[in-house]
Amino acid sequence: MPLGQVHQVLQAAFGWEDAHLHRFVTSDPFAPLRPVDSAMPEAHQWLPGTKCEEPGDRPEEDCSLDQLLALGSGAAFYEYDFGDSWLHRLDLVSRRPADKDCPPALLIDGARRGPLEDSGGFPGYEDIMEALADPSHPDHGDHASWVAGITGSEEPFDPAYLHIPP
Template identity: 65%
Template sequence: MEDPAAATADAANSLLEIRVRLPECDPEIWRLLELAGSLSLGQVHEVLQAAFGWEDTHLHRFTAGDPFARLDPVDGEIIEPPQWLPAEWCEEPTDLAEEDCSPDQLLAAGAGGAFYEYDFGDSWLHRLEVVTRRPRNDTNPPARLVDGARRGALEDSGGFPGYGEILDVLADPSHPDHADVADWVAEVTGTGDPYDPDVLDVAAVNRALDACFRAA
């Protein structure tokens, strides 16, 4: 039988390569991340915020399964699956503290995959999937962006449908709302430069991740 303490140590010393995607976006927005197995889900939350350009102004949660999947009753009762939240937000019996759970534990609970939801109004759902797991050495940073596609969606843009509509309006200078939407995007992004949804600056994300862990 495997020693539980040894298994925990192996997980803590592992380096997880995880693919994270926004499955409802087309074309898909995705990131390939390397994460230390010793991180807490609270730290993974910070990584995902930096990787997708979110501003951490809304609630979030981790779940082992799709939080929007239909639940079948068990003995006539609907049992809510567990969710991982910051400890101060935990109120329900199925709420678990994200500070006490590692990405390895979450992904094991989800059989290799899990979900992160950001902003319960816009419901930005991220699918996390393990690609590889290998030993971590001292040269590996706690978190690193390896690759990805497209910049993150705009904060407060109305979820997947709203963001898609904004991109359509921006791409059509003849649209009656084009000027208003362009002004709103400039305000959100803090720049008047043309908004390109296909650009991802991997180096800038990794600088943000380095700063995040230096400040910790």
């Protein structure tokens, strides 16, 4: 699967709107770098071709998920929204032959719904969830209105709910 398609699959799985930059890397971008032979290794990242600006940037259009996984140690990372820094580890769990009658990706299981777009990363999302859970919280009303605008629903937001289509 081309990296651009992996990006679209992850956007759909998390309910995001592709409103921010993203990148793929072969190692955890937040892990400390260790020098190799007294030099810092060049970190490569795969971005949409139009966003490649640095020497280590590679166009995602030229790479597939299996190629990216082979470059790392069996895992790769996807980061979305560099301000919120939603970081996802991608691991190969199993392989199956492509079937033209089946979609290229299918959500089969999960624990919770994805965090809301533009919610401020882990700290911001936790603050929003805390305020929503407590009607007496001073920010409850503001956050409830913001969530309704993002989700398009006045229904109470349940972070544990995950809709898996049949």
